[in-house]
Amino acid sequence: MKAENKTRSSSAAGALSHLRVLDLSRILAGPWCSQNLADMGAEVIKVERPGKGDDTRAWGPPWIRDASGADTTNSTYYAATNRGKKSITIDIASLEGQSLIRELAAKSDVFIENYKVGDLKRYGLDYDSLRLLNPQLVYCSITGYGQDGPSAHKPGYDFVFQAMGGLMSITGERDSLPGGGPQKAGIAIADVMTGMYATIAILAALNHRDVSSTGQYIDMALIDCIVALGGNQVTGFFANGKVPHRYGNAHASLVPYQVFVVADGEVVVAVGNDVQWQQFCDAIERPDLAADDRWHRVTGRVTGRAELVPELARTLLERPQAEWIERLEARGVPCGPINDYRQVFEDPQVRHRGLRVDMLQPDGGMVSTIASPLRLKSTPASYTLAPPPLGDSTDDLLHSVLGYDSERIEALRRKGVL
Numbered sequence: 130m131k132a133e134n135k136t137r138s139s140s141a142a143g144a145l146s147h148l149r150v151l152d153l154s155r156i157l158a159g160p161w162c163s164q165n166l167a168d169m170g171a172e173v174i175k176v177e178r179p180g181k182g183d184d185t186r187a188w189g190p191p192w193i194r195d196a197s198g199a200d201t202t203n204s205t206y207y208a209a210t211n212r213g214k215k216s217i218t219i220d221i222a223s224l225e226g227q228s229l230i231r232e233l234a235a236k237s238d239v240f241i242e243n244y245k246v247g248d249l250k251r252y253g254l255d256y257d258s259l260r261l262l263n264p265q266l267v268y269c270s271i272t273g274y275g276q277d278g279p280s281a282h283k284p285g286y287d288f289v290f291q292a293m294g295g296l297m298s299i300t301g302e303r304d305s306l307p308g309g310g311p312q313k314a315g316i317a318i319a320d321v322m323t324g325m326y327a328t329i330a331i332l333a334a335l336n337h338r339d340v341s342s343t344g345q346y347i348d349m350a351l352i353d354c355i356v357a358l359g360g361n362q363v364t365g366f367f368a369n370g371k372v373p374h375r376y377g378n379a380h381a382s383l384v385p386y387q388v389f390v391v392a393d394g395e396v397v398v399a400v401g402n403d404v405q406w407q408q409f410c411d412a413i414e415r416p417d418l419a420a421d422d423r424w425h426r427v428t429g430r431v432t433g434r435a436e437l438v439p440e441l442a443r444t445l446l447e448r449p450q451a452e453w454i455e456r457l458e459a460r461g462v463p464c465g466p467i468n469d470y471r472q473v474f475e476d477p478q479v480r481h482r483g484l485r486v487d488m489l490q491p492d493g494g495m496v497s498t499i500a501s502p503l504r505l506k507s508t509p510a511s512y513t514l515a516p517p518p519l520g521d522s523t524d525d526l527l528h529s530v531l532g533y534d535s536e537r538i539e540a541l542r543r544k545g546v547l
Contacts, residue, residue: 143171144169144170144508145166145170145171146170148166148171149172149174149236149237149238150163150173150174150239151176151230151234151237151241152173152174152214153230153242153249155177155243156185156320157320157324158243158271158323160185160211160324161320161323162241163175164211165325165328165503166331167212167213167214168213168503168510168512169510170508173215174217174522175217175517176218176233177216179218179220179545183211188204188206189203189204189205189206192204193496194494194496195494196494198494201494208496209498211517212486212514212515214516215521215522215526216522217523218523219523219546220545221252223545225541226546229531229546230252231259234259234266235259235263236531239266239331242271245282245284246281260344264342265338265344267331269349270347272351273285273286273350275348275350275353287319287320288313293355294351294352294359295363296314296318298373299374300312300375303375318358322357323355327347331347362381379434383427383430384430384431384434384438385437385441386398386399386400387438388467390442391446391448391449391450392447392448392450394466396466397465397467398463399463400463401463405461406419406430409457409460412456413444413445413456418437418441454466484500485500488512488514491518491521523538523547527541527547
C-alpha cells in the first residue's frame, strides 16, 4: 500500500479506507465490483472518456432527476453501480492521457479494467507494464471469455453468457407447458456475479499482498462465473450424466418447492426437509398426506411429484394467500408472496433493514440506491458520495494525488486530454 500517497487514513470508518482503486471499467460487471469496494470505504477513482463517460450514463430512461425534478443526462442504470466514486475524465488514447493513468496507477492499490484482450497493452497500461511502476498493484481484468483460449478475442454481453453458460437451459417453464422454453434471468446476472467474484478475488489478492508485499494479476471472465453459478446442477450432471432441464418455478431436488395458485392469487412454498413436510401437511389440514409412506422422505416426493403436486394444488386453491401464509409461518414452513418492487420496499423487514438509501446529489437532487448487503458491524458500509457527475473530481484528483497545479491541468484540458 502506498500509504504516503493516500488522502484518507486507515483510521477512517470503512474497512477498506486505506485503499485506492483506479477503475477503468464501465457498463456493469466492473462498476459493480468497484462499488462494493467503495461501499467498504475504498477511494475509487472512476476514469471516464471526456465528454461521454461510462456508456450506461446514456442508458435511459429512467433518468436521475435534479433538485427541480427535471431529468438529468445520467441514467438510473448508471446510478445503480457508481455510488461512492470520484469521476475523472482522461483520454487514454492520447500519450499524455496514458501518462496520467500510469502516474495514478503508481499511487494506487487496485486497478480494474474491462477492455478487450490486448487493448490496454497497446497503450502501455497492461499489467506487465504497470507492475514495473508499482509491484504491489493488484490488477483485475474483466472480459467475456478470459485472457486466453479460442474465444478470448470475442466481444460478449450478459445475455449471451446466460445462454452459452447453461443458465437459460434450466431457467423457464418446461417445454410441455404454456410459455415453455429457455428464459434469461430478469437481471444481468452474469455481470453481477462476475462483479461479485471479482470483488472476492481482489480482496484475496490484497490479503496475499499483506504477507508477500507483491501484487498480482487477476483474470476474470463472465463465462467462467456464469458456469460456476450452476454448481449444484452441474455437479449432478457430472455424477450421473443426465443433462439438467427446466422445472419452471419448481425445484429439481425438493417437493413441494414452487408457486401454488391460491383462492386470490399465488403463494410460494419452500419445503426444505422432511420435518417441514409434516408441518406443511398440518398447516393445510392434510393428515392423510403426512401419513402416506410414499411422501415421508424427500426422495419419494421428488420421484412422485407428478402425482403429489396436483393433489396439493387442489388443496391450496381453497383459501386466500394471507391465510395460507399465516398458517404456514405459524408452523415454521418457509413461504411468501410474489412481490413486485413496490411491494418489496413496503415490506416491514425490508424497511427495518434500511435497504433503500437516499443520497443527496451535488445539484441538490436526490437519487435512491440499494444499500450494500455487506453488513460489517465495526466498519459498516458508508454512502457519502452520490453517483458522480462526469469528471466531477478531475481537477481535485490531479491536484491532490499527482500534485498538478491549475495551470498544468488547464493546459491538459485545452489539448483534449481531460
